[in-house]
Amino acid sequence: MNYVPHEYQDYAKDFILEHPACGLFLDLGLGKTVITLTAIIELLFDYFEVAKVLVIAPLRVAQDTWSRECEKWDHLRHIKISKVLGTEKERRLALHRKADIYIINRENVEWLVKYHRWDFDMVIVDELSSFKSPSSKRFKSLRKVRPNFKRVVGLTGTPAPNSLLDLWSQINLLDRGERLGRFIGNYRRDYFEPDKRNKQVIFSYKLKADAEEAIYKKLSDICVSMKARDYLEMPKRVDNRIEVSMSEQEMALYKQLEREMLLPFKEGDIDAVNAAALSNKLLQMANGAVYDENRAVRLIHHKKLDALEDLVEASNGKPVLIFYGYIHDRDRIAERFKVSEIKTSEDIEVWNQGEIEIAVAHPAAVGHGLNLQAGGSTIIWFGLTWSLELYQQANARLWRQGQKDTVVIHHIITKGTIDEQVMKALERKHIGQKALIDAVRARVGGRNDEC
Template identity: 35%
Template sequence: MRLHDYQESAVRFALASFRDYGGCGLFLDMGLGKTLTTIAIMDIWHAMHPESRFLVVAPKTVAVNTWPDELDKWSDSHRLDYAVACGAKPDPGKRTEALEAGATVTIINQENLGWLDSHVDVWPWDCIVLDELSGYKSPTAKRFRLLKRRRGNLSSAPGRSRHGRPVSWVLGLTGTPAAKGLMDLWAQCYLLDGGHALGSTLTSYRQRWFVPGRHNGDVVYEWLPRPEAYGRIMGAIAPFCLTMLARDKLPGLPRRTVIDHMVAMPDDTRTAYDAFRRDKWMELDGAEVSASNAGVLCNKLTQFTAGCVYPDPGMDAPVMRLDDAKLDEFDRILQESQGEQILVFYQFRDELARLKARYKGMVHTTDEPGIVAEWDAHRVPILATHPLSSRFGLNLQHSGHIVVWLSLTWSLEDYTQANARVDRQGQERPVQIHRIIEPDTVDARKLSVLAGRAELAGAVMEELRRD
């Protein structure tokens, strides 16, 4: 395989980090070829240590499609055989068969980590690749606690650990290591170096670099970084974490333009929106709608901006449709696109239902078999998907360059990963990202949150880059 110069640099950095720190974080922008770079790392390591075996843990779509496709595509350039252990829960036979194959590389999806942990007491893998490391940012999540325990084998003598052979290294891949803030970094970096850089516990990490923000008595809802925290945290993880930015490494990528479409909320919807925000309860079409806490309130207000409201659970009532203001604006974008294919992101099933009702057979979804091939053949006028369903492993850059957000997400990671379905290496046209916004609503708050998180995430990526 012929790597780009920046990919060769990433390979060298990773191999050195494995030797010195037992782990490495490659924080590479979307489209820089994290999978190919990792294949090269594993191939070189395997050449030096033929007895080594690798476990690749990835989001399901990436595990089932991207990793096998890339390994097959570059099969003439590496000596790695692989097996995919991603069978569904009702039929674990495929997973068991993959494990029994004894392949050099075993690929499994994140959801099956618990099954793997209970099914295999003595892990035969010397090295672990965590594709989309940001999926382990929560220290209370089962998948983190499981890997933390397995990661502990790194310092155990071979044959003496309850789980068998020690892990030689852990490689973490992501383009968004701090999507929500610096608190996200502790769990991810712990899995890379065993807690040496940022502390062995989340409590010690907080005490060292954070102070309580919003709290109620002893319950802290938000931790704020101390003034010196950013620089010191970046300095602590820089020896084993590497950032590369697409704008630096792929200067030939077409530019990206973000276009915000400000659409006035219809008067009737505005009246209901303001009343619900104030009272947190109302009756619509004979059905009750209420918000018991701030999270539910935000979700309900987002429904209003989407032109629909879902009744409370247990109510025998249909979704209440309020208006099609955003769909009308989408229609204008569609007309102006002059036949170009459009990737549209929605948040609620009712948005998808109304898209299908309005545009009939023009609307397709990402769960359809062979949808990428159909898209590349220009037979999909509108491809509709939820950002959580398509943020990984869906490469649409060869035949589309227009993205529309009917309803924005709060998550910077979901937002950037979703846009990267078309805004990535191989794209030859300027990317357009259209965001349909209703001013003076929760939509405006989402824009502010995404901008703030993007600023911090960008600063983290800048700090860890190496020219």
Template identity: 35%
Template sequence: MGVLREYQMQAARFALDSFVRNGGAGLFLDMGLGKTLTSIAIMDIWHAEHPDGRFLVVAPALVAKNSWPDELERFKSVHSLDWAVAVGTPRQRLAAVNENRTVTIIGQDNLAWLDKTVACWPWAGIVVDELSGYRNPKSNRFKVLKARRADRASHPSGRRRTSNGELPIDWLLGLTGTPATKNLLDLWAQMMLVDGGRTLGRSMERFKGEYFRESRWIKNPYGVSQCIEWEPLDGAQARIMDRIGADCLSMRAADKLPGLPDLLTVDHWIDMPAETRAKYDEIRRAMVLEVSGREDVTAANAGVLTGKLSQLTAGCVYPDSDDSDRTVMHVDDAKMDELERIMSEADGPVLVFYRFKDELERMAKRFPGMREVHEDGVLAEWNAGRVPLLAAHPMAAKYGLNIQHGGHEIVWLSLPWSLEDYDQANARLHRSGQSHPVRVHRICESGTVDSRILSVLERRANLHDAVMGALRGEE
């Protein structure tokens, strides 16, 4: 495919060679480096050599519905693949599967349906877009792909379907720009899918035992101590990176796209209004006192506390689950005021990320021209510069949206805890095709949980950079 850039050809060659040697490959490429186009080239080359081969692409729902078919259509003059998109109702999905096209595209949310519906999978290769979404080995989507990778007629429970003997998948290609944003433990399940356990073993518990030590415990409701955190042993990170290096290729956008405009971060620290501060301190003291003397402190306890405090920094308080009054309490508009100020000085349209529905509702009332990212036709209008304020939740907008032509100003009303959500969301504008430096405005309230979220994002970014750097051979 002549449209590929040199680094994309390098990635394609790496993957095809790894398929032959190891039966799988991981392309850990920064956002904006063209993982979709590279994967189309890989399938096209493989199909030319194996004409009977068919492929399954599994992607986040929006990406499966929009990005993959759009890219296949856009570059159809330079590849020989035909495709069907298995989205919509079960009947529509089944009709697409039964078309027996060279490439079948399906959302990862429909993997369980596909597993129940198709007894023996006909696909020789599987492309897993956003591999990091499979880092939890207890998730059903992981179990489905793990079983089907080993035997196209297998079920996660171990039950065999109709098959003339074990028929493994020829290869699996895993795509992600964020393989380990939280913990090195995230790598095990992803590599299990990529290489079937060849590098990091077939047991998560053995992987933990070889590379990690227990570092934090809690008591469960039955009074039994349970480990909830592990830390890597000395030298473990280097050994893990060395093990997976033969199957995984890492690339950084800054290296491969030297002309990519800068990503500039501007933190807007504001003071929490006095009345909100009093309520914030009251809730924090009450909830800390509630859990501080208990032995059954869990992540759920901490989640409730930080969630409630985050709501207050956003200017609202949601009712507790057992509260008969389901009304959301409006507290203040401090961040909305700052958003309005930023918009007044912004160089063009603004993409705003929010966490709470109350923030979205208040934006809609305050800024009449606001549009939401999921509205029909809104992305074309945004790219044409006709949407002054585009609102998006990071979970809904972090994949598959090429909206870099519509603006270069991002505002975070409330930051997420997830580095993957944060980086992927920012990459909607900071990617190939963007012609201006992208400014990321983060509105934070001093002396609140906002500071904690920023520090967590920074630590996780350090881990991510270390993993990606090790795979590139950097010291």
């Protein structure tokens, strides 16, 4: 296929060429992969600035997305790709193959840094936000070799999925601490102050006055943001909430666990050792079942399954994609419906051919870089997630450019439970995310060109 870039795609490509270190906060569906690949071939074959490129990506994206883009576009077909995936032996063989671009999944970054002599002069971090934790091994490993490569591009649509604290490690990989400081402690001290705390134990931080604007200003020269609605004709989207109610007896069990963090059963108790564990257990109960201390599944109610049955029946054979939260969710759904789980490249192909009527998937399994819009336009969230990033990315598998139908996203919510809080939390986080994106949004083709 002949590649005729949109104006915004040329703008983003030129931004990469002009900035040895940069972050592209591109909204879902804007073509970040083809943009980056186009910049790479110019740097490889026109400017001769780089000779060996490493792409770090989520596993499924590393397996399929980058190579498929090269196969899709005429101007990219001559690029030689080596996928550094699989067993250690397979990874070592892949590193020894002659190629232009080497692609590795992010889980193996630590291994690569430890056992391979670093000879990459350009690094692309696809889904930069997966390096948001400064304590993670992948961040520490890549930071160690950061002085050894002269060009780096960070790609993401959700740079601050939880708070602006998430930005420090991501920007540090780009500029080595030039803008937000070399240490997370200094960044936290300069721009944040303690929020929730218990004496000397600080549980969360909040931005200082005017800190948000100051952070955006610091990043404006190396980060560019684009929202899909500014440049694409996105399909219409309808968000729908389906509320279900537990019986008095079922709600009493829920409230007891919420209050006492324990539900005693003869065969095994349901208990939560801390607030995070309690949140997890309450989400499970809202979905209808929960694991006990022995990992046995305790059935609580079937209200969400009944609502799901109504939605499937109303679809009249139209394909639906159901996102589940826990294995027992998937298993209970599979007991009531004939479903196919989307896990492999072959599953994706069958779905996109319209041959799957009811598909199930965990949002983390399809969260990045996969195009599923050809197979259907209806999403059902059976179990919600606290992760704004997973939520947005999962929805974007169907709600993206190329979707021909209105995308309907159903959320099955159990009234009076943590489900309601999750939805509110996702909305609150989206406000902060939107502020960050808007602050560094590119203005192309007559728009204000300031970041």
